[in-house]
Amino acid sequence: MSVTGAGTAQQSPIDAAKAEAQARSAARAARWRDRLPAIAAAIGLVVLWQLIIVVFGVRQFIAPSPLDVIKVFGTKGDVLLGNFWPTLMEAFAGFVVGNVVAVLLAIWFVHSRLAEKAFYPIAVFINTIPIIAVAPILVLLLGNGFAPKIVIASLICFFPTLVNMVRGLKSVSPQMVELMRVLSASKREVLFKVRLQSSLPYLFAALKIASTTCVIGAIVGEWIGSNYGLGALIIEATYNFRSPLLYATVFLGAGLAVTFFTLTTLAERWLLKWRPANAI
């Protein structure tokens, strides 16, 4: 960079822009250097997988090679994509519904000891029921459409968010509570000025879990009585020994979960700028 004390006066805007661009590309290069080991390891594992298939002559219906899987993305792209959108929709709707309900319940619990005493144990009980066992019940109740899948996805998101949100809303220091009392703040003001922001780090810890589990919920929902979605495609591909398609579907599901997770992390970074990097 060309910024010196005496030189700044003569420096043209173009030079400054150049210097800035240089700094930015240097930072980008550093970030890539950080990621290099992970990328290399991933490529290495895929190559190893290809070698094992070839060397041991594994038949395709038992385990496909990575090249077979990549090929399926080309030949069966329309099938994959057609089943991808419903799953995305269900997972996202489940994520929103489950978390909104959990946050509202947590706010209620924090303001009413009675509500917390009455419903918290029930929430814990619901959480202990295996989600795979609930799925058939919900299909019977809600039919074959989107509804049972969304409910399953939201159920799976619900509990971690409820627990974390209750903790987060209560994480306000006793001195802060005293300060708000000296200021004669109402419960509503304490909620909106203090509690909600204080709970954000806890909420995002839960949302990151929920961002991947909601995809699991949607896929599990599609396993039971469904003829569309990544879950249904997994079942169909398995029964027909179309293992490259099966693997491609699994990767697509994983990709969806990773995308949700990344978006949640980006939202967290944006909303929690006020947090020092080394806090809890």
Place this chain on the structure above:
Amino acid sequence: MAVATIEPGSVADPGSATGSQAAISIDHASVTFGEHADTVVALSDITIDFETGDLVTILGPSGCGKSTLLRLVADLVPSSQGSVAVFGQSPDVARRAREFAFVFQDATLLPWRSALDNVRLPLEVGGGGRIEQHAAPEELLALVGLEGRENALPHELSGGMRQRVSIARALVCKPKILLMDEPFGALDEITRDKLNVELLRIWRDTGTTILFVTHSIPEAAFLGRKTLVLSANPGRVLSYFDVDLPNDRHLAMRDSLEFVNVTGHLRDLLEQAS
């Protein structure tokens, strides 16, 4: 009743203080915590008046109820017996009228708000928006020496700076009384000295009545026009006296003989207290 208002920052002259109105008067007040067998008496039969415009330091062994005394005045703990009046009103009414502000040991800032927005907080809650006679938050930050740091977030400020923000926040509604609970207790000595001097300046400039709880003998002597010493188990008034030092305080005077006499006296009292 004729009310003699005292010019802010004049006096710790015992003679002239008698005519002034009591900012806070506590009448045979006791505070107990817990119930039945587990009852702990934090304060027992306290009777004392704090005069308008005074700067009183409150000293005592740990567990003597110094903080409880401040919290009693601030309507944060109720009295189990006796009464407390803040400018003749109950603490509850005084709290709603923003007659007093509280400064805690911890700065207690909202970490997502800038220094300036933290100072503004009292104007945004509890009907603070109705207060027309409030101070300008920007000017208060300048008063506590934080000009240019208005937009800094709490984690970007040092411990001393955070405490300055919390003092500015306490002053924003122009309270008549400032209740300070070991506000500099967590700071290093150099920062603490600096803030002591600045607090005296703020006290002189604003004329606010200040009750200042501390566990540091030199701090109690240096800041206090009067010092209240409490004894422990249960908390009672052991001594309440005028600090016999010149009004114009500066750090160097802490090496003077008269200062050492005061701290010596305080140390004797504390020994009796525990």
